[in-house]
Amino acid sequence: MKTSVFGAVHLGYLVIETQRFSDWARFGTDAIGMHRDDLGSGVMRFRLDDQExxxxxxxxxxxxxxxxxxxxxxxxxxxxxEARIRAHGVPVVRGSAEEAELRGVERLLRFPGPKGITQEIYTTPLKSAEPLLMVSSGWVTGDAGLGHVAITSTKPERLRGYFDTVFDARLTDFIDETISGVKLKVRFLRVNERHHSIAVAAVRGLPIDPVRTRVQHLNIQADSLDDLARSYQRVHELGFDMALSVGQHTNDKELSYYARTPSGFEWEVGWNPIVVDESTWEPATHQGISIWGHTPVGQTIIDKLDQFRLGARSLTRPEKTVPALSGAPGPGRRR
Incomplete structure (x- = not known):
């Protein structure tokens, strides 16, 4: 019988490729409020806690x-x-000492992931002795991990199967939403006590993906409501685009806003989501993403048309999946 790794897995870091270093420095440090370390002309890191x-x-x-x-x-x-991935015939590459050092980790492995996002696992995050220099008072990480990543997909069942096969991810709940006449279904997957570490959104009835980037948004959790409010104000004052105003989600009850990063995907800053109680939790379907708020900021009809163009273009562009790791979820697990 397969031994579950659920609870031993935590979202630890993200690797972002960009040419817009000066914009990202301002966005991450001055607007969002993270600690920044410049490691050379082509490398920059952000910290939220004592991890490097x-x-x-x-x-x-x-x-x-x-x-x-x-x-x-x-x-x-x-x-x-590692054994699961190899057993399915998927290549695993050991990270070099230099790659591990850049990520501040030990024992690094990488393997293919959905939508061309490389998945990496590691055992020991290195701690920094340098004090945090940031305008935010703090961020919630710990056993719940960094936050979450949201992905749009034309093949949501394959993503669900992938994260079940690799990490024993559990389905937390669904959200059904209609935006500009387009029906969406969002699956929320957890790998520990955090309500979700992965969200997978799909257009119902149409195999289109209206998002250019591999991720639609990523999320980090502010330590206090004051931190959330102040970062929202800084994003506005520094001239960065706001995607969605402050609102509260229906399923995890998190209060949050969405800013647009210099690379184009969205960055959600949230506060106070519920923590899943494994002994009592049952998946449910919620109608609508938000109880209140989360209204689009500055979106024009041109922006909406561009989204539909991207969606139409995705019909001719096969979505990258990892079929060998995208089988059916385990017994009793809903899609």
């Missing part, structure tokens, strides 16, 4: 998230995940 790296930015053309790093609690779970 939560976001690694490297110079390149993608303007997107290119890798997701998962902290695995112990060597036994790490080796079990």
């Amino acid at each position: 790296c939560r976001f690694l930015l490297r110079r390149g053309p993608a303007e997107d998230v290119v890798a997701t790093g998962w902290h695995i609690d112990d060597h036994a779970s790490f080796e079990q995940i």
Whole structure:
């Protein structure tokens, strides 16, 4: 019988490829309020806590998230995940000492992931002795991990199967939403006590993907409501685009806003989401993403037309999947 690694997996860091280093420096440090370390002309890191790296930015053309790093609690779970991937015939590459050092981790492995986002696992995050220098008072990480990543997909069942196969991800709930006449279904997956570490959104009835980037948004959790409000104000004052105003989600009850990053995907800053109680939780379907708020900011009809153009273009562009790791979820697990 397969031993579950659920609970031993935590979203640890993200790797972003960009040419817009000066914009990202202002966005991450001055607007969002993270600690920044400049490691040279082509490398920059952001910290949220005592771990050396939560976001690694490297110079390149993608303007997107290119890798997701998962902290695995112990060597036994790490080796079990590695064995699963190899057993399915999927290549696993050991990260070099230099790559591990840039990410501030030990024992680094990488393997292919959905939508071309490389998945990386590691066992030990390195701690920094340098004090945090940031305008925010703090961020919530710990056992719940960094936050979450949201992905749009034309093949949501394959993403659901992938994260079940690799990490024993559990379905937390669904949201049904209609935006500009387009019906969406969003699946929320958890790998620990955080309500979700992965969200997968799909257009119902149409195999289109209206988002240019591999991720639609990523999320980090503010330590206080005051931190949330002040970062929202800084994003406005510094001239960065706001995607959605402050609002509250229906499912995890998180209060949040969405800013647009220099690379084009969105960055959600949230506060006070519920924590899942594994002994009582049952998946449910919620109608609408928000109880209140989260209204589009400055969106024009041109922006909406551009989204539909991107969606139409995705019909001719096959979505990258990893079929060998995207099988059916385990017994009793809903899609």
